[in-house]
Amino acid sequence: MRILIPCLLFSCILAAGAAILPAVAEVEDSDCAMCHEEVVAAYQKTGHALATVKDGGAGCQSCHGPGDAHIEEGGDPDKIIRPQSLSPEASSDGCLTCHGRRENHFSARQGIHRLGEIGCIDCHNPHSAADAMLRAEGAALCSECHQAVTARFTMPRSHPMADNGPGCVSCHNPHDGRRSHPSRIATEVCGRCHFEKTGPFLYGHDTTLVDGCSTCHEVHGSTGRHLLVEETQVNLCYSCHGAGVTPGWHSARRFLGEKCTACHTAIHGSNTSQYFLEE
Numbered sequence: 007m008r009i010l011i012p013c014l015l016f017s018c019i020l021a022a023g024a025a026i027l028p029a030v031a032e033v034e035d036s037d038c039a040m041c042h043e044e045v046v047a048a049y050q051k052t053g054h055a056l057a058t059v060k061d062g063g064a065g066c067q068s069c070h071g072p073g074d075a076h077i078e079e080g081g082d083p084d085k086i087i088r089p090q091s092l093s094p095e096a097s098s099d100g101c102l103t104c105h106g107r108r109e110n111h112f113s114a115r116q117g118i119h120r121l122g123e124i125g126c127i128d129c130h131n132p133h134s135a136a137d138a139m140l141r142a143e144g145a146a147l148c149s150e151c152h153q154a155v156t157a158r159f160t161m162p163r164s165h166p167m168a169d170n171g172p173g174c175v176s177c178h179n180p181h182d183g184r185r186s187h188p189s190r191i192a193t194e195v196c197g198r199c200h201f202e203k204t205g206p207f208l209y210g211h212d213t214t215l216v217d218g219c220s221t222c223h224e225v226h227g228s229t230g231r232h233l234l235v236e237e238t239q240v241n242l243c244y245s246c247h248g249a250g251v252t253p254g255w256h257s258a259r260r261f262l263g264e265k266c267t268a269c270h271t272a273i274h275g276s277n278t279s280q281y282f283l284e285e
């Protein structure tokens with residue numbers, strides 16, 4: 007019976023692909039060390055093991071499921087949960103049994119990474135002693151899957167990444183994909199460092215009239231000055247303000263090579279001029 011019950015549990019878990027269940031207290035985590043001495047020793051340095059003391063943390067069996075059958079069968083790898091062989095949803099739901107409750111920003115169940123079938127353990131290695139148990143540091147982690155984006159940071163002009171500049175995660179929350187929406191990024195994220203650009207203004211141009219900063223800026227990197235999406239500023243402005251919308255004396259020819267912002271200096275918004283003419 008002692009062997010049968012966990013076996014039945016496993017078949018349920020694996021068949022349904024459901025969340026990892028809490029441990030049955032038949033085996034102590036310390037028993038794992040008998041055969042996995044190195045793994046257990048390395049684990050003591052991880053954030054989870056350190057948290058165990060003060061905070062409950064996560065033990066071996068919180069992620070690998072009850073170990074009785076595994077041990078009784080002399081370490082049969084089919085009798086223990088291997089999170090890396092579950093679906094990303096199933097293994098992440100295991101993490102979220104604790105983190106879904108603990109962290110209010112983990113709306114990861116709706117997140118873009120979840121929808122893209124990326125699970126927690128694609129970015130985190132629970133056996134690593136690295137910061138936040140990340141598989142790689144900084145942009146290197148993201149580069150593994152987003153080469154096209156990281157390549158933009160080597161363009162002639164790019165958003166600074168080092169020193170006081172933002173890394174990927176100062177603009178993107180990897181746990182909440184909804185933040186990738188430009189308007190939200192503008193008000194919530196860009197404003198943290200460029201608050202003079204986000205207003206609120208009596209006459210706003212940026213987030214009020216157009217859909218956020220990235221309508222005009224390619225924030226990762228571009229060939230245009232000030233990270234503008236068009237190399238020539240006039241082309242950018244005329245992409246929305248065609249003939250007939252600007253006053254008659256604003257002809258494309260007249261302003262060729264000139265900057266509209268020579269006069270419209272308060273291009274992001276103004277409290278005094280509806281035409282963004284003064285700062």
Ligand code: HEC
Pocket residue numbers: 033034035037038039040041042066067070072073074076077080081082083086087088
């Ligand atoms: C009696 C020895 C023994 C004990 C005790 C033991 N294991 Fe194992 N375990 C093994 C052997 C043997 C393997 C298969 C060979 C390997 O991959 O190291 C294995 C494999 C595993 C695997 C799969 C490794 C992979 O390749 O992904 C996991 C996970 C695992 N054990 C976790 C545990 C946990 C958690 C405990 C404690 C609850 C535990 N083991 C206790 C012997 C043991």
Ligand code: HEC
Pocket residue numbers: 052053054057061062063064065068069089097100101102103104105108126127130132136137138139
């Ligand atoms: C049994 C509960 C539990 C489970 C299951 C669990 N965690 Fe944790 N985790 C904790 C606790 C407790 C902490 C420490 C306090 C905190 O940061 O909330 C923590 C901390 C962390 C940290 C921060 C560690 C650091 O060094 O700052 C990461 C990252 C993490 N967990 C990822 C995961 C991942 C990925 C999974 C699934 C593979 C997982 N956790 C499963 C309870 C759990």
Ligand code: HEC
Pocket residue numbers: 035038039042045046049054064065066067068069070089090127131132133
């Ligand atoms: C927070 C969840 C979590 C906890 C806690 C955890 N593991 Fe793991 N374990 C994993 C994941 C995920 C992998 C796969 C790692 C990978 O893909 O590189 C893994 C891999 C393993 C492996 C096979 C890979 C290797 O390094 O040999 C063994 C054995 C293992 N764990 C045993 C243990 C033992 C023993 C404990 C307790 C000391 C433990 N695990 C605690 C999630 C966890």
Ligand code: HEC
Pocket residue numbers: 098101102105109114119124125126127128129130138140147175180181
């Ligand atoms: C796309 C990569 C990625 C995925 C997927 C991911 N994380 Fe993270 N996680 C990170 C990064 C990067 C950090 C460090 C954030 C920072 O430095 O601001 C982090 C930090 C954390 C932390 C510690 C800091 C904090 O915010 O409390 C926890 C806990 C955590 N992640 C849990 C999870 C869980 C649980 C999942 C799955 C539901 C998950 N992560 C999925 C990249 C990821």
Ligand code: HEC
Pocket residue numbers: 118119121122123124128129147148149150151152174175178180183186
């Ligand atoms: C293991 C691969 C992987 C890693 C690592 C990864 N991502 Fe992703 N990411 C994806 C996938 C898959 C999607 C789903 C959409 C897609 O296909 O581009 C996605 C989507 C996104 C999106 C939304 C894209 C959109 O079109 O709105 C952003 C933003 C993002 N990731 C940022 C990051 C950041 C920042 C990191 C590093 C902390 C990171 N990713 C690490 C695979 C990954």
Ligand code: HEC
Pocket residue numbers: 145148149152155156159165172173174175176177178186187188191220225226
């Ligand atoms: C200065 C803030 C900022 C930084 C830093 C940043 N991003 Fe973005 N990212 C954005 C904005 C804004 C968008 C939306 C662009 C749009 O809608 O045209 C975006 C879009 C994305 C997308 C989806 C669209 C696309 O271009 O594929 C991915 C993936 C992404 N970023 C990944 C990353 C990665 C990886 C890094 C780090 C190497 C990074 N971002 C750094 C602000 C930033």
Ligand code: HEC
Pocket residue numbers: 192193196197200203204211212213216218219220221222223232234239265267273274
């Ligand atoms: C309608 C197009 C447009 C939108 C929307 C826009 N910008 Fe700009 N931005 C510009 C132009 C044009 C310049 C160059 C101004 C110049 O030539 O002096 C610029 C310059 C900048 C500069 C560098 C110059 C300086 O004054 O420091 C920053 C930083 C900046 N924008 C941030 C933002 C942020 C943050 C947002 C979103 C809140 C935003 N922009 C939205 C058009 C736009």
Ligand code: HEC
Pocket residue numbers: 165166170171172176177191192195196197198199200219220223225231232233234
């Ligand atoms: C963590 C702080 C931080 C965040 C968040 C941030 N930036 Fe920046 N940004 C900088 C720094 C630092 C520079 C380089 C110094 C400078 O030129 O002002 C810069 C430069 C720029 C420039 C180029 C300025 C020029 O004159 O060439 C633009 C445009 C810009 N940021 C727009 C944005 C937008 C849009 C967002 C939101 C998607 C954003 N930034 C988010 C810190 C940040």
Ligand code: HEC
Pocket residue numbers: 211215216221222239242243244245246247266267270273280281282
């Ligand atoms: C993505 C589209 C878009 C781009 C690009 C754009 N604008 Fe606008 N702009 C608007 C919209 C929409 C309004 C509101 C128009 C209205 O109410 O008639 C506006 C309003 C204005 C106004 C105030 C006009 C009024 O009638 O109140 C001026 C001046 C202006 N833009 C100048 C510029 C300049 C200069 C550039 C280039 C740096 C530029 N715009 C780029 C969409 C854009």
Ligand code: HEC
Pocket residue numbers: 240243244247251252253256261264265266267268269270281283
């Ligand atoms: C020499 C200064 C100057 C330059 C350069 C300039 N403008 Fe203007 N713009 C003005 C003034 C002044 C107004 C106020 C209305 C008027 O005088 O007719 C104005 C008004 C506007 C309006 C509002 C029209 C309306 O009636 O609602 C738009 C849109 C506009 N400009 C776009 C542009 C664009 C796009 C460029 C670059 C191609 C540009 N401006 C370059 C001075 C300038």
